[in-house]
Amino acid sequence: MNERLSPEPLRRKSKTVKVGNVPVGHGHPISIQSMTKTKTADTVSTIKEIIALEEAGCEIVRCAVNDEEAAQGLKKIISSIHIPLVADIHFDYKLALMAIEAGVQKIRLNPGNIGNKTKIKAVVDQCLENNIPIRIGVNSGSLEKDILKKHGYPTADAMVDSALKHIEILEELGFYNTIVAMKSSNVWMTIDAYRKLSQKVDYPFHLGITEAGASLSGTIKSAIGIGTLLAEGIGDTIRVSLTGTGVEEIKAGREILKALGYSRHGVNIISCPTCGRLEGDLISIVKLVEHETESIKTPLTIAIMGCVVNGPGESKEADIGLSLGREHSILYVDGTSRGMISNQDAVQALLHEIQKKVHIR
16 A cells, blocks of 8 residues: 655765665665674674664664774674674774775775875775775764864864865775765754755765764654755665664664655554544554564554544555454455454454565565
């Protein structure tokens, strides 16, 4: 049924950059990323975390590579996971070279922070030889001193200047296999920066609101910032940065994409906020259905409604819908009523129809 989803906005045209087997850019699905919270040198814990992220729907994962021990653990990690791994590098070009040798599928660094041009060229040459993209990662909290001196304090224009500076360094070395990120904890600054840079370059963009906060506040900030840009067609891959687990980040990212109609994967649940007309324990039912369907990758829209006012209409528009009544509920499949079902049996009937849909597809 999913016609209820709005058509995708016109995407900004950008190059395509391949991160392992994941294409990023115009014409390709928007991918969801996260970053591991474990110490990368602790390969056992890092692999365990990445496997959990994969199961939640993560498509690209990043690890901090802050010392040689972390770099040495990358090969083992890569051999044990199933999604592309990005090495997050700051300042030390030798760590980037070690990461490339280990087989990472992307390097995240700012070339201007790596040192002299000889060091930058060493990294770029290896990325060219191994067809590994570089993600430029501008952060409002760590802008270069000359950029801050020019602008006085962090601004959207300062972030754009920083991104262009790093892009120019790479292009002078003949490198164009680039993805750009410009993140701030300030939602408006982030939106403004991406809007401005989108008019200047055609590289794909990685979106995020950095240091967004804990689960609730961080998800809201990210949904506003990332969602605004995606609604304007800007953005090719996203990360929701939360002070919490990576799995929470992936779940939030999936919901943002589903809300905008960008995702055709997983279950989209429509449920009413409840009011005095409510029949039955809708909150418990929705929580149960969320739990039972969280691992489903099949695109399904499920409506779970609490009364006969909006319930039948919403249920008919969904792939599967349940409209609660005082003693009996109505189950809808593909817009057609399956008749009255006792409230005692309604939830199991709903779950049964969901499983049938997943099996058929």
